[in-house]
Amino acid sequence: MEFMKGIQRKETVELADLLSGDYTGKTVSLNGAVHTIRDMGEVSFVILRKAEGLVQCVRERSVPVYRAGGGCAAATQEAADEGREIADGRLENTDNGPEIPSTELKEESTVTVMGIVSLEPRAPQGVEIRLTEIKVLSTPAEVLPIAVSKWKLNTSLETKLALRPITLRNPMERAKFRIQEGIVRGFRDFLHSQHFTEIRTPKIVARGAEGGSNVFRLDYFNKKAELGQSPQFYKQTMVGVYDRVFEAAPVFRAEKHNTTRHLNEYTSLDFEMGYIDGFEDVMAMETAMLQYVMKLLSEEYEKELLMLNVTLPDVSKIPAVTFKRAKELVSEKYSRPIRNPYDLEPEEENLIGRYFKEEFGSDFVFVTHYPSKKRPFYAMDDPRDPKYTLSFDLLFRGLEITTGGQRIHDYDAIIKKMEARGMDPEELASYLMIFKYGMPPHGGLGIGLERLTMRLLNEQNVRETTMFPRDVTRLEP
Incomplete structure (x- = not known):
C-alpha cells in the first residue's frame, strides 16, 4: 500500500x-x-x-x-x-x-x-x-510549420492564430500572457487586501443581465437558457452576502462584430462593493487597483516588459469628465460634430483619449454620467437630472476598457424603472428577491482583460492578447 x-x-x-x-x-x-x-x-x-x-x-x-x-x-x-x-x-x-x-x-x-x-x-x-x-x-513527429525560436514571429495574425498551440511557445508571445497573468494576479491580490471575497457565478443563465438579442441561446433540457453576458445579477446578489465581491471569469456576447476590439468570449474582471457613498467610490477603488497592478508589473514582470518594450502608464491620478462635457471638448478642439448624443462612437473615444493625453498627460480618463437610455435598467439615475446615470466608463488610450457605476438598491425604485421600460418584473423575480429583502447602496464594474492587455502592450488587435480567440469566424483551435 x-x-x-x-x-x-x-x-x-x-x-x-x-x-x-x-x-x-x-x-x-x-x-x-x-x-x-x-x-x-x-x-x-x-x-x-x-x-x-x-x-x-x-x-x-x-x-x-x-x-x-x-x-x-x-x-x-x-x-x-x-x-x-x-x-x-x-x-x-x-x-x-x-x-x-x-x-x-x-x-x-x-x-x-x-x-x-x-x-x-x-x-x-x-x-x-x-x-x-x-x-x-x-521528439516531435514533424518539423515545426513555423520557426518559434525566432525572437519575434514575422507572420500574419491569421497564421499565428491558426497555429496557436505552437506560436504561443515563441518568447514574445509567451511574454504577452505572462504580463496578462500579472494583471489578473494584481487584480485578485489587491481586492483580497481590500476585504473582497472571490466568488464563482454560473455562466448558463435563464436571462442575460444586459438583455437584447446579442446572446448565445441554449436548449437546456427543453428550457430556454443563455450563456451569461455578465455576472451582474449574481455579483449584486452576493453583495447582500459578503458586502464586497469579485470574479475573474469568461463572459459571452453574440455580437456579429468582426473588429479589432470585439470578441465573442472574453475574460471580465468584475467587482461589486456595498455601503458606498456614491459611484465615485467605485472609480477610486479601480484607480487604486490599477496602481497596485502597475507596481506589481514593474517589480515582478520587468523582464517581460523589457522584451515587449512596454512603458507602464502613470496611474497616480486619473481625470474624470462627464459624458456631455467630453463630447463638447473633442468637438471644440478637433472640429468634430456631435452626431450621437446618447453614446460614444469609437472615433470619439479615441479623440477623448487623445485630448486628455495632450491636456493632462494621462493615458486614462473616466467618462461619467452616461445617458439613462443607453444604460441597463439597474443603473441608478442621477437625482439631479434623471436623463443621466451615476455610471462611468474608463477609457485607456482612447479605448473603453471598463464599464461601471452605482446600482439601484431600492425595491420600489427598480420596479418603477423596469415598468417604465416596458419590462415584466415577474421575469426577473429571483433577481428582484434581493431588493425585496433589503440591499445596501452598492456599485461595481467590469473590466475587459484582453482589451486592457491590448492597450497596455500597444497592440492593434485584441486577438493579439487573447490566448485562444473566439470571434465570428473562429471556433478552433
Whole structure:
C-alpha cells in the first residue's frame, strides 16, 4: 500500500534555482524543451525553454545523448566515481535507455540534461550549463510549420492564430500572457487586501443581465437558457452576502462584430462593493487597483516588459469628465460634430483619449454620467437630472476598457424603472428577491482583460492578447 504525502522532491532544478547563485560549479539536472540548437562544429549550443525563460546549455560533440528509459546507470556511476553531486546532495538515477545519434536531438524535443553550472554574462540568464549528458524524453513527429525560436514571429495574425498551440511557445508571445497573468494576479491580490471575497457565478443563465438579442441561446433540457453576458445579477446578489465581491471569469456576447476590439468570449474582471457613498467610490477603488497592478508589473514582470518594450502608464491620478462635457471638448478642439448624443462612437473615444493625453498627460480618463437610455435598467439615475446615470466608463488610450457605476438598491425604485421600460418584473423575480429583502447602496464594474492587455502592450488587435480567440469566424483551435 502506497500513500501520497505531498509533493516529492525532484532531482531536477528550476531556472530560479540556477539564478540564486547557489549552484555555480555544481552538477545539476534540468528538464525543458529544446528551443533551438546552434551547431558550431565541435561545440553546439542547446537552448532550453522553461516556463520562466531560456537556459543556455553547451554541449561538446562527445557528450552522449540517450533515449529515456532502459535502466542504464552508467552516467550516474561515472558521476559518482568523479565525486560529483547534484543539487540536493544525492546522485541522480538517470534511468537511461540506449545512446542515440546526436542528430535525433531536434528542436521541440523534451529533454532532461545533466551538467555543470557556470557563469556566462552573454547567456540569456547570465548562466549556462556545460553538459555531460542529455536524455531525450520525447521528439516531435514533424518539423515545426513555423520557426518559434525566432525572437519575434514575422507572420500574419491569421497564421499565428491558426497555429496557436505552437506560436504561443515563441518568447514574445509567451511574454504577452505572462504580463496578462500579472494583471489578473494584481487584480485578485489587491481586492483580497481590500476585504473582497472571490466568488464563482454560473455562466448558463435563464436571462442575460444586459438583455437584447446579442446572446448565445441554449436548449437546456427543453428550457430556454443563455450563456451569461455578465455576472451582474449574481455579483449584486452576493453583495447582500459578503458586502464586497469579485470574479475573474469568461463572459459571452453574440455580437456579429468582426473588429479589432470585439470578441465573442472574453475574460471580465468584475467587482461589486456595498455601503458606498456614491459611484465615485467605485472609480477610486479601480484607480487604486490599477496602481497596485502597475507596481506589481514593474517589480515582478520587468523582464517581460523589457522584451515587449512596454512603458507602464502613470496611474497616480486619473481625470474624470462627464459624458456631455467630453463630447463638447473633442468637438471644440478637433472640429468634430456631435452626431450621437446618447453614446460614444469609437472615433470619439479615441479623440477623448487623445485630448486628455495632450491636456493632462494621462493615458486614462473616466467618462461619467452616461445617458439613462443607453444604460441597463439597474443603473441608478442621477437625482439631479434623471436623463443621466451615476455610471462611468474608463477609457485607456482612447479605448473603453471598463464599464461601471452605482446600482439601484431600492425595491420600489427598480420596479418603477423596469415598468417604465416596458419590462415584466415577474421575469426577473429571483433577481428582484434581493431588493425585496433589503440591499445596501452598492456599485461595481467590469473590466475587459484582453482589451486592457491590448492597450497596455500597444497592440492593434485584441486577438493579439487573447490566448485562444473566439470571434465570428473562429471556433478552433
